[in-house]
Amino acid sequence: MLTVLPPEATRQAPNPLIDAQSQLAEAVELLGYDDGLFTLLSQPRREVTVSIPLRRDNGRVEVLTGHRVQHNFSRGPAKGGLRYSPDVSLDEVRALAMWMTWKCALLDVPYGGAKGGVKIDPTLYSDSELERVTRRYTSEISPLIGPERDIPAPDVGTDERTMAWMMDTYSAQHGHTVLGVTTGKPISLGGSLGRATATSRGVVHVALEALRECGIDPIRASAAIEGYGKVGRHAARFLADAGVRVVAVSDMHGAVTLEEGLDIDALEAYVDAYGTVAGFPGAEQTERELILELPVDLLVPAAIEGTVNERNANRVQARVIVEGANGPITKEADKILANKSCLIVPDILANAGGVIVSYFEWVQANQAYWWSVGDVEERLAERMTYAWRSVLEKSAQLDVPLRTAATAIAVERVAQAHQQRGLYP
Ligand code: GLU
Numbered sequence: 001m002l003t004v005l006p007p008e009a010t011r012q013a014p015n016p017l018i019d020a021q022s023q024l025a026e027a028v029e030l031l032g033y034d035d036g037l038f039t040l041l042s043q044p045r046r047e048v049t050v051s052i053p054l055r056r057d058n059g060r061v062e063v064l065t066g067h068r069v070q071h072n073f074s075r076g077p078a079k080g081g082l083r084y085s086p087d088v089s090l091d092e093v094r095a096l097a098m099w100m101t102w103k104c105a106l107l108d109v110p111y112g113g114a115k116g117g118v119k120i121d122p123t124l125y126s127d128s129e130l131e132r133v134t135r136r137y138t139s140e141i142s143p144l145i146g147p148e149r150d151i152p153a154p155d156v157g158t159d160e161r162t163m164a165w166m167m168d169t170y171s172a173q174h175g176h177t178v179l180g181v182t183t184g185k186p187i188s189l190g191g192s193l194g195r196a197t198a199t200s201r202g203v204v205h206v207a208l209e210a211l212r213e214c215g216i217d218p219i220r221a222s223a224a225i226e227g228y229g230k231v232g233r234h235a236a237r238f239l240a241d242a243g244v245r246v247v248a249v250s251d252m253h254g255a256v257t258l259e260e261g262l263d264i265d266a267l268e269a270y271v272d273a274y275g276t277v278a279g280f281p282g283a284e285q286t287e288r289e290l291i292l293e294l295p296v297d298l299l300v301p302a303a304i305e306g307t308v309n310e311r312n313a314n315r316v317q318a319r320v321i322v323e324g325a326n327g328p329i330t331k332e333a334d335k336i337l338a339n340k341s342c343l344i345v346p347d348i349l350a351n352a353g354g355v356i357v358s359y360f361e362w363v364q365a366n367q368a369y370w371w372s373v374g375d376v377e378e379r380l381a382e383r384m385t386y387a388w389r390s391v392l393e394k395s396a397q398l399d400v401p402l403r404t405a406a407t408a409i410a411v412e413r414v415a416q417a418h419q420q421r422g423l424y425p
């Protein structure tokens with residue numbers, strides 16, 4: 001058994017980097033590679049930590065911390081989101097960057113993996129403060145990014161506006177507009193049709209496949225969605241469109257349940273008006289942690305890492321779990337759930353729709369030729385279906401869970417690219 005490198009203690013347990021490295025160790029062992037390859041892939045190729053001095057609207061100066069981690073470049077430029085959250089740590093960004101490498105390889109998108117993070121609670125800052133933070137962070141990391149180097153995208157706490165500011169700052173420094181430096185931009189600024197809903201489309205695509213695989217007819221299935229943000233909100237809509245009863249949703253303020261299924265139109269209108277699902281009329285109000293433990297056919301954790309962990313995994317009753325977030329199930333929880341014969345569709349497959357359409361956006365921006373929404377969605381579905389089938393097949397062939405199979409396919413592709421390129425010098 002390969003020993004997982006002790007990550008620098010930048011974050012208290014659960015540390016997602018330990019989980020990410022364990023998953024890699026398992027795949028390396030399964031594929032019969034040596035520990036040299038494990039050592040190479042278990043750590044980032046490049047990472048930078050920057051100070052971001054910010055003048056607040058009241059004149060005070062505050063210094064924030066930001067990171068950009070580039071895990072791997074073997075298959076192409078690094079790719080991955082930028083997160084604004086008070087919980088950002090270097091180890092978290094390292095884990096998320098590694099998962100991006102596997103996600104891109106699994107979906108055969110020609111990128112390596114990266115991730116960025118700024119330790120900030122964006123809800124406590126004004127729009128102009130967030131713009132100044134974004135521009136200064138971009139300027140600090142600008143030698144490392146670019147359409148051929150590393151291409152940021154939205155993640156938790158950032159959005160298309162953040163990507164527009166990043167693109168503008170980078171472009172101003174280069175003296176011309178560089179649309180391909182970020183993805184997830186506004187449509188009016190070189191964004192792709194279908195990007196905003198792409199992650200949720202992909203989640204629902206594999207969720208329906210997974211339900212059928214378990215012999216559950218989606219039309220009669222029930223679903224609970226943890227997190228009603230960029231991923232969870234559209235996932236609720238698309239699941240309901242497919243006939244699934246969405247019986248519970250949650251966000252950081254609370255959770256609501258309704259056995260006969262929530263009225264998604266009314267829920268969307270309520271959240272647009274009040275900024276939360278909590279208090280949604282006609283539904284039962286419940287503790288947000290309980291949403292993970294409901295007796296549903298499908299659970300979509302679409303918030304942050306580690307919400308399904310050794311403390312609650314025993315109480316999870318869902319038959320199918322589709323990871324809308326990155327790393328929502330800890331390693332310990334994964335083991336507990338495996339004994340409950342539950343089908344878990346791993347993050348690097350389930351939420352890959354976002355980076356797939358990011359790739360389409362980058363291709364469109366680099367060619368200055370934009371596709372129809374129909375083209376985008378058809379090509380997205382094609383890639384999700386192909387990856388789903390490959391993972392299912394590998395899982396059956398090796399007799400391992402879907403996560404191990406997905407990681408093994410990805411690691412094999414990255415290792416192959418690495419071996420074919422060779423080492424310089
Ligand atoms: N942040 C998203 C993810 O974790 C999207 C990344 C991208 O499009 O580059 O997959």
